[in-house]
Amino acid sequence: MRLEFLEAGEIVTTHGVRGEMKVMPWADGPEFLTGFRRVRVDGTDYKVQSCRIQKTCNLLKLEGVNSIEEAQQLRGKTVVIYRQDAPVDLIFTAELIGVEVISDGDCIGKVTDVLDYPGNKVYEVQGAHTYLIPAVKQFIHEVDLDKNIMQVTIIEGMRTDES
DSSP states (O other): OOOSEEEEEEEEEEETTTTEEEEEEOSSSTTGGGGOSEEEETTEEEEEEEEEEETTEEEEEETTOOSHHHHHTTTTOEEEEEGGGSOTTOOOHHHHTTOEEEETTEEEEEEEEEEEOSSOEEEEEESSSEEEEEOSTTTEEEEETTTTEEEEOOOTTOBTTOO
16 A cells, blocks of 8 residues: 655764754665655654765755754654655555455465565565565566555465465
8 A cells, every 4th residue: 555654764863063964764775865855754844955875874954954953853753755756666665564465366365564684575474374475576476556466476385384
């Protein structure tokens, strides 16, 4: 299901004295956050004045946050992006939770978790049985967030309660 807002990272500390903040991004890398012109923090909308990469984090400067004291007030808060500002073909983990999973025309359950392993992500699907499905093209054929469905192929070994 497409969400209106998506959590993108956490403000972990301030940077300098002019209101810039260090953000730990929750995306695949810090490059992702540099493409947004507006964000929401603690229920308030902000225009992004600048967002640059520093190692594995972002340095974020928001309009209206002009001092270290103002930036400090946002420390520990979550940076949220608008879904409509993100690429349409990009699928976020949060949007997959609750998606119905279809295999050979039958609903086998819903996605309950997305496990992040070094090789690829793995979708945990709960229904009459529990499945662990690698998020690769060989098994995931289609994800339609508007219809809230995922078409998959199940092979032996994916069902966790198989003997």
